[in-house]
Amino acid sequence: MMDTDDRKERYRKVAYYPGCALEGTGHAYNRSTKAVGKALGLELDEVPNWNCCGAMEVKNVDPKVQTYLSSRVMAIAASEMHADVVMAPCNGCYHNLKKAEYDLAHDAASRDTVAAISAKAGHATYEAGQVETIHALDWIMHGVGEDELRKRVSNSLRGLKIANYYGCMYTRPRHIFPEKDKGPGSDSTLKPHFMDDLLEAAGAVNVDFPLKTACCGGAHTLSDSDLSTKLVLNILRAAEAAGADVIATECPTCHSGLEMHQVRAEKVLGEKTTVKMLYFTQLLGIALGLSARQVGVQENVSDGLEPLKARGIA
Amino acid sequence: MPIHEKSLIRPEQIRYHDKLVMDGIDVSGHWSLFVEPRVVTDYNEKLQDEIAALPGGERIHRCWQCGSCTNSCTVNAVNPDFNPRFWIYLIRMGMESELLRDKEIIWQCVSCNKCTYACPRDVFPEGVMKATAHWLELKGHTPQSKSSMFDAEFTEQVVATGKIEEGRIIRGFFKRSGQPLAQPWLIEMAKRLARHLPLKMGFLMGIAAIVRPRTRGWGRARGALEDYIAGQEHARRKALGLDEPGSARAHGAAKAASGAEG
Numbered sequence: 001m002m003d004t005d006d007r008k009e010r011y012r013k014v015a016y017y018p019g020c021a022l023e024g025t026g027h028a029y030n031r032s033t034k035a036v037g038k039a040l041g042l043e044l045d046e047v048p049n050w051n052c053c054g055a056m057e058v059k060n061v062d063p064k065v066q067t068y069l070s071s072r073v074m075a076i077a078a079s080e081m082h083a084d085v086v087m088a089p090c091n092g093c094y095h096n097l098k099k100a101e102y103d104l105a106h107d108a109a110s111r112d113t114v115a116a117i118s119a120k121a122g123h124a125t126y127e128a129g130q131v132e133t134i135h136a137l138d139w140i141m142h143g144v145g146e147d148e149l150r151k152r153v154s155n156s157l158r159g160l161k162i163a164n165y166y167g168c169m170y171t172r173p174r175h176i177f178p179e180k181d182k183g184p185g186s187d188s189t190l191k192p193h194f195m196d197d198l199l200e201a202a203g204a205v206n207v208d209f210p211l212k213t214a215c216c217g218g219a220h221t222l223s224d225s226d227l228s229t230k231l232v233l234n235i236l237r238a239a240e241a242a243g244a245d246v247i248a249t250e251c252p253t254c255h256s257g258l259e260m261h262q263v264r265a266e267k268v269l270g271e272k273t274t275v276k277m278l279y280f281t282q283l284l285g286i287a288l289g290l291s292a293r294q295v296g297v298q299e300n301v302s303d304g305l306e307p308l309k310a311r312g313i314a
Numbered sequence: 315m316p317i318h319e320k321s322l323i324r325p326e327q328i329r330y331h332d333k334l335v336m337d338g339i340d341v342s343g344h345w346s347l348f349v350e351p352r353v354v355t356d357y358n359e360k361l362q363d364e365i366a367a368l369p370g371g372e373r374i375h376r377c378w379q380c381g382s383c384t385n386s387c388t389v390n391a392v393n394p395d396f397n398p399r400f401w402i403y404l405i406r407m408g409m410e411s412e413l414l415r416d417k418e419i420i421w422q423c424v425s426c427n428k429c430t431y432a433c434p435r436d437v438f439p440e441g442v443m444k445a446t447a448h449w450l451e452l453k454g455h456t457p458q459s460k461s462s463m464f465d466a467e468f469t470e471q472v473v474a475t476g477k478i479e480e481g482r483i484i485r486g487f488f489k490r491s492g493q494p495l496a497q498p499w500l501i502e503m504a505k506r507l508a509r510h511l512p513l514k515m516g517f518l519m520g521i522a523a524i525v526r527p528r529t530r531g532w533g534r535a536r537g538a539l540e541d542y543i544a545g546q547e548h549a550r551r552k553a554l555g556l557d558e559p560g561s562a563r564a565h566g567a568a569k570a571a572s573g574a575e576g
Contacts, residue, residue, distance in 0.1 A: 219425045
């Protein structure tokens, strides 16, 4: 890493944007992210009175409404919290804040629309560059790092075999992630590796998993369930073929999509798969000595305790 | 755009004979295959402009038909009829009737953005797919897709309260799309979740189902968003020539007219 890198300092305390999913189906991700932050001495300051980022659905109705919704979250972080880093663990939120940042920096029409709606709504207009949006992976990778993490592991993952699944929104489209693909110290949009690196530092073995950035069909998880089930089944089967005990996730939509369609594939297609899903923060928390309950393993649908127990980790 | 797409040949227009001898030469099977010509007379010269007027479609004119989008497409791998490159070709050629042959599947794009990643011309094919799906609905060629129903349910909740609650979205979507909520696989999922879920979590989830989460002081944002969305919808209808000035019934009339053409 570069000598001029001040991220270790800047990421120590960040504005936290959990988003709607982390208050619902992704609750275990919320719980484990907070627990891991605490265990690693990183501080989270939740954005007060935040709103939904717009997810994929609002973008489909009108992209600029999504830009406004995401900009409002960043506006609060910048003007009320005086924060310069916003951390969003959900891929959808992370993606949307990054996309809003890009559009506001490059598109005058987006700037005008956001300024007009913000003025009517009665709050400060967000201006590109006021905050840096990061993912939970960036937060731990740059705020702590692999070496430091390795030193803090008290309950090694003991060779637990993991397929790391990043999904779509963490890397695509690449133009909204200017900090990626910058060589050593940055993540790759073609083959992301931050989650692999962190879990390896925690004692896991990463299997050679070809579908790291495949799509789980999350956009149509209910509106075109048959397609989503097929796509998820591909991912589950590929992970099993690669020898994985666990698929590590870093997105609540991917995670619940994999869990839901694993059940649906079994019920509707008679296709049973046994690989389990755990958030990467749950795995890191356990490696840092937290209990399965403290990182919300029992809040998952798939029984993540089973592979952990099998290796004597939990 | 010189790529000759096999899909332009309709199966019913392919002719060949298992046994055929012409001038003493055996031309049985493939050797006698020919395609009966047809004449396309209903070019819509405005088609590209109409798609470009909708969000996501703005950059369609940049396409040079390399096929990277289709080659990288998640849905194409599952259903070969899902072909973004071909649809962009048809739109740019104004071949509306050919495009309409695939109208039932265009909305199935999963927005994985592999096409946007692969596209060397920054066409943003994902946006073009969304614009095309909107166009089909606005013109009355297709009813509202389940995906659009989901989007509408979600957006209405966000605009109303600033936040969404997933249970409420799921219930609203199933109601809107006329599906029973009691899907066997959803029930199985709830059962598996309940097996380990601590009581406290179950209680909190029950509360979320009753008390709607909302962003404090959202009222003014809601008003601003409703005004903006209504304005945009009006502008889009106008761009597609769907609104007669001063006619509130223009929507129904346009729908009937496009139905008659189709």
